Amino acid sequence: xxxxxxxxxxxxxxxxxxxxxxxxxxxxxxxxxxxxxxxxxxxxxxxxxxxxxxxxxxxxxxxxxxxxxxxxxxxxxxxxxxxxxxxxxxxxxxxxxxxxxxxxxxxxxxxxxxxxxxxxxxxxxxxxxxxxxxxxxxxxxxxxxxxxxxxxxxxxxxxxxxxxxxxxxxxxxxxxxxxxxxxxxxxxxxxxxxxxxxxxxxxxxxxxx
Numbered sequence: 001x002x003x004x005x006x007x008x009x010x011x012x013x014x015x016x017x018x019x020x021x022x023x024x025x026x027x028x029x030x031x032x033x034x035x036x037x038x039x040x041x042x043x044x045x046x047x048x049x050x051x052x053x054x055x056x057x058x059x060x061x062x063x064x065x066x067x068x069x070x071x072x073x074x075x076x077x078x079x080x081x082x083x084x085x086x087x088x089x090x091x092x093x094x095x096x097x098x099x100x101x102x103x104x105x106x107x108x109x110x111x112x113x114x115x116x117x118x119x120x121x122x123x124x125x126x127x128x129x130x131x132x133x134x135x136x137x138x139x140x141x142x143x144x145x146x147x148x149x150x151x152x153x154x155x156x157x158x159x160x161x162x163x164x165x166x167x168x169x170x171x172x173x174x175x176x177x178x179x180x181x182x183x184x185x186x187x188x189x190x191x192x193x194x195x196x197x198x199x200x201x202x203x204x205x206x207x208x209x
Contacts, residue, residue: 020154022202029204033156040078051209052194056137059193060130061091064123066189067180068114076114083112088123093137096127122180129177140176144169144186145195154201162187163196 022030025042035045053059065084069077077084087110089095099107107113107120130137144165153159166187173181181189190196199205 020200020202021156022200030202031205032200032203035203038075040075044078046205049192050194050197050199050205053192054138054142056093056130057091059137059141059189060093060096060127061085061088062192063126063181063189064088064091066185066192067122067126068116068119069188070119070180070185072114080113083110087113093127093130096124097131099124099127119180126178126180129173132177140172141169141189141193142195144172145190150196152201152206153198156200159198160187163190165196166190 021033023033023036025031025036031042031045035041035049053062061084065077065081068084085091087107104117104120104124108115108117133140146163146165162183167183169186169190170181170183173186187196191198194209197206197209199209
């Protein structure tokens with residue numbers, strides 16, 4: 001999760017005496033600051049963020065949601081996630097690829113999701129791009145994951161907004177017909193799906209992944 005749209009970290013009095021920016025949650029566990037800020041974020045941080053996703057439907061969902069998040073809080077997307085799943089047929093690429101103008105208007109009238117025409121069109125375009133791939137979306141996206149050991153960040157300021165690998169991913173996706181995915185969105189996707197692990201060094205999730 002990039003810090004520009006995330007929640008504000010807890011105040012200094014909630015910080016633990018650790019070597020990182022990790023904070024202590026209500027359950028006594030150390031977490032990345034954004035993961036201790038609301039129950040929604042805590043559940044997402046603990047159970048999903050940074051854990052590997054290696055199926056096309058799951059990766060298409062996260063690619064779509066990251067695009068819809070652009071300019072908004074991720075918390076907004078999380079709270080609308082079930083509505084997104086319903087609106088986009090459980091993020092089945094083949095089904096979404098067949099959406100027509102009627103489906104577009106249905107989506108733009110759906111108050112349960114983010115009603116943005118460019119983002120709706122991008123979700124449909126990207127589903128069609130998945131079907132046009134020679135292989136799987138999983139193989140394509142994971143081919144851009146960094147190789148070898150990587151030091152986990154200790155501070156929020158150590159977490160980049162984009163990397164050489166995310167820039168390559170964005171370029172590779174665009175070359176294959178994907179839209180609404182730049183290096184920053186690509187890096188957020190890499191963080192969310194475990195291609196990189198940006199949990200802070202003292203975060204309890206590190207021991208669980």
